[in-house]
Amino acid sequence: MNHINRRTFLNKSAIGIGGSALASLISSQHSFAAGSEVWPENLPPDIKLPQKVKRVIHLCMAGGPSHLETLDFKPKLREMHGKPMPKSITEGQPIAQLQGSRNKLKCLGPQHDFENYGKSGQSICKQFPHIGSIADEICIIRSMTTQQINHDPAHTFMNTGTQISGRPSMGSWVLYGLGAETENLPGYVVLASVGGGQSQPIAARQWHSGFLPSKYQGVQFHSKGDPVLYLGNPKGVTREDQRSLIDSVNQLNNLQNKLINDPEITTKISQYEMAFRMQASVPELMDISKEPKEILELYGAKPGDGTFASNCLLARRLAERGVRFIQLYHRGWDHHGGVKGAISNVSRLTDKPSAALVKDLKQRGMLDDTLVVWGGEFGRTPMAQGSGRDHHIKGFSMWMAGGGVKGGINYGNTDEFGYNAVEDIVHPRDFHATLLHQLGINPNRFNYRFQGLDFRLVGVEEKAHVLTKILS
Numbered sequence: 001m002n003h004i005n006r007r008t009f010l011n012k013s014a015i016g017i018g019g020s021a022l023a024s025l026i027s028s029q030h031s032f033a034a035g036s037e038v039w040p041e042n043l044p045p046d047i048k049l050p051q052k053v054k055r056v057i058h059l060c061m062a063g064g065p066s067h068l069e070t071l072d073f074k075p076k077l078r079e080m081h082g083k084p085m086p087k088s089i090t091e092g093q094p095i096a097q098l099q100g101s102r103n104k105l106k107c108l109g110p111q112h113d114f115e116n117y118g119k120s121g122q123s124i125c126k127q128f129p130h131i132g133s134i135a136d137e138i139c140i141i142r143s144m145t146t147q148q149i150n151h152d153p154a155h156t157f158m159n160t161g162t163q164i165s166g167r168p169s170m171g172s173w174v175l176y177g178l179g180a181e182t183e184n185l186p187g188y189v190v191l192a193s194v195g196g197g198q199s200q201p202i203a204a205r206q207w208h209s210g211f212l213p214s215k216y217q218g219v220q221f222h223s224k225g226d227p228v229l230y231l232g233n234p235k236g237v238t239r240e241d242q243r244s245l246i247d248s249v250n251q252l253n254n255l256q257n258k259l260i261n262d263p264e265i266t267t268k269i270s271q272y273e274m275a276f277r278m279q280a281s282v283p284e285l286m287d288i289s290k291e292p293k294e295i296l297e298l299y300g301a302k303p304g305d306g307t308f309a310s311n312c313l314l315a316r317r318l319a320e321r322g323v324r325f326i327q328l329y330h331r332g333w334d335h336h337g338g339v340k341g342a343i344s345n346v347s348r349l350t351d352k353p354s355a356a357l358v359k360d361l362k363q364r365g366m367l368d369d370t371l372v373v374w375g376g377e378f379g380r381t382p383m384a385q386g387s388g389r390d391h392h393i394k395g396f397s398m399w400m401a402g403g404g405v406k407g408g409i410n411y412g413n414t415d416e417f418g419y420n421a422v423e424d425i426v427h428p429r430d431f432h433a434t435l436l437h438q439l440g441i442n443p444n445r446f447n448y449r450f451q452g453l454d455f456r457l458v459g460v461e462e463k464a465h466v467l468t469k470i471l472s
Helices: 006-023 074-081 099-104 129-133 151-160 171-176 239-260 263-286 294-300 308-320 339-363 428-438
Strands: 054-061 114-117 124-125 137-145 188-194 326-332 370-375 379-387 388-392 396-401 410-411 421-423 448-450 451-456
Touching: 054 124, 054 151, 054 171, 054 308, 114 129, 124 129, 124 137, 137 421, 151 171, 151 370, 171 188, 171 326, 171 428, 188 421, 263 308, 294 339, 308 326, 308 339, 326 339, 339 370, 339 388, 370 428, 379 396, 410 421
Parallel strands: 054 326, 054 370, 137 410, 188 326
Antiparallel strands: 114 124, 137 396, 370 396, 379 388, 448 451
16 A cells, blocks of 8 residues: 655645646636636635726826815815914824924915816816816715825825735735736736926835735836836847747746745746746837827827826726736825925826826726726825925825716815815725725625735725715
């Protein structure tokens, strides 16, 4: 009778398991959008909900856009311009760099006029007329709050639902939950641009997969220069040579996986295969010069310029090709000084392309199953910081469009100074819950077990709330 110990059994079993995993990784059938029959074994069946959205495009205005010069007009604040901020508003409240100036806090009225746009009469700053032109397509949320008052942890909180670094980003959670709809591109892509004001750096951990398998992390593309480093072959290396090399490396990786059964090895194998396919798919994707002239003009995009406008056009192209989660960071919203001129500058870079993306998706019949989100990590204070505004977490704004979200409506409010969210307050976990809900995932049942604990994007401390009032 042959004897086999537990360790040998597990190692031998891993061969079949690893082969199955590899087959799924390099096959388009590994995608399991809600409503299909294929769901991963580790997810409970009751997480499935009716799916309204196939993909998400997150326009992240990095640096903290002032809600008071974009989406939340406050006549009372304008009336109080230059006068002391009432102590009843700020007493005991977290204020970033104005902390030592509590007795000198002065109101800074809105620096630009607002106008009512569309049939819905949405109130939007006149510096953003193109966003005004899609007023009837967007839902403006004016009651966002968050818990982190400095840029990097605030981005982490908005992306992961916690200030603890090392947790998976929302894009990674979405890709883990729904898989990808493309074989030739990553399922989660990040693009970045800069301009219009002080630009804070963005750490790559903002699109990291955390404790989820690394195949779910975001991949940053560059819209200027080489889109992905080392994507091209060195001189003298043909595509056939590259194919042969990858096959040889993957054979060695498979041999190693038979011995140690490491899931990261199967990820490595799939990433080599993905990189090989990307050598053909990425150059075609990034070449926007073949877009019709009227589309380039709609966005204000120029091939190879690396601007937010070009990134918005690339976002649409990525969405068409099956990328599940697309994140566009524009670094230029940190306006501690000169907020009036800075808003004018950054609006020229972001207003037209943001609206163009929504219009373009709609005319292609893609807006219904694409959720577009526009917003930053926090807002700005109604108190002056010289000629600018400080960081603010107690109330700020964002907008959403498409994907079953009602257009032409407002949700929530801040007080008459734009300081505290006072009506229908929205926490990042509620935003995440709504995003997952529209993607067809029950946010309060969507878990991943790590080190003996069940983690969720929406957290486990208290139940997250789907913003049902904004959904059609």
